Structure formats: C-alpha cells, structure tokens
Amino acid sequence: MERGRRKVRVGRVVSDKMDKTVVVAVETLVRHPLYQRTVRRTKKVKAHDAENTCRVGDKVRIMECRPLSKEKRWRVVEIIERGKRFDVVPAVAEEISDNG
Template sequence: MPKRILTGTVTSDANAQTVTVSVERRFTHPVLKKTIRKSKKYRAHDEQNAFKKGDQVRIQECAPKSKTKRWEVLSA
C-alpha cells in the first residue's frame, strides 16, 4: 500500500529535527453546499533542520520516530 503524501505549511520549527506542518483540506458541505476549510497539524521529522516557519513542504507517512512523529519531510 502506498504511503500518503500531504502538502502543507510549516507553522513551527522550534524543536530539534522536528517541524509542525499545518495541512488544509477543502470540501463541500453536504447540506449547505458551501466550501469548508479544515486544517490539521502534523509533526514531521526534519533531519537537517532545513525548513523554517512559513515554508511549503511535502510530508510522507513513515514508521513512528517518536511518541508524536509519524511523518517525515520529503521536500519543499
């Protein structure tokens, strides 16, 4: 089964080798027929500390790296 790849914005780079990525998804409300925006934050592994706050990045699922990290940064 292929690993999921998501695109989002780095919202925090305060921790060593970890970035927090906010991923937004858009969908149409089934009753109101209005476009809804929802976002979710993921903690991702960043080996070289290369990404800073505000960067657009792609993240991919991986084996657990720590208690909260289940994703790793692919590229900008």
C-alpha cells in the first residue's frame, strides 16, 4: 500500500455530495509551544473516490497522489469502518410536521 514517500492519513468523511469526490476531515494532535497542552487540529481535504462508495461518517484511509484537479491531491485507499446512517422514521416525521 505504501508507495515511496507518499503520505497516508486516516479521517472521517464529512461530505459526499460531489461525483467521485469526498471531503475527509483529518485530525492531528499537536503540542502547543507555550502551554505544552495537546491540541486537536482538523483539516478538511478533498479525496478521489472512483466508485462513489464512501458515505458520510465512514472512516477512511487516504493516500497522497498526483494532482487530480485544482484541489484534489488525495485518493481513498480503503474504507476502514462504515458510518452509522440515521434514517428519519415516518411516524416521527409526521408528528414534527403536524406540531410545526
């Protein structure tokens, strides 16, 4: 899977609205230089998903690749864990629309 010095990251899919592209939030832990406290940093990157298999909430492994478009420089290597899909229950949706 590792090809030379290509970076590999793990993150969560936060958007899958584009065709063959997903937005992945990658978290890193960084030590604050003055206060020596560990701070969580989140960066959102666009990754190529050739088969459109990723969904919002999925935990994915992405690998750096050549530029595929103006903002896409990563591709999805594998889906580590499927995210939970929450569907609206029809009875609850009717109650909300009746009360609202």
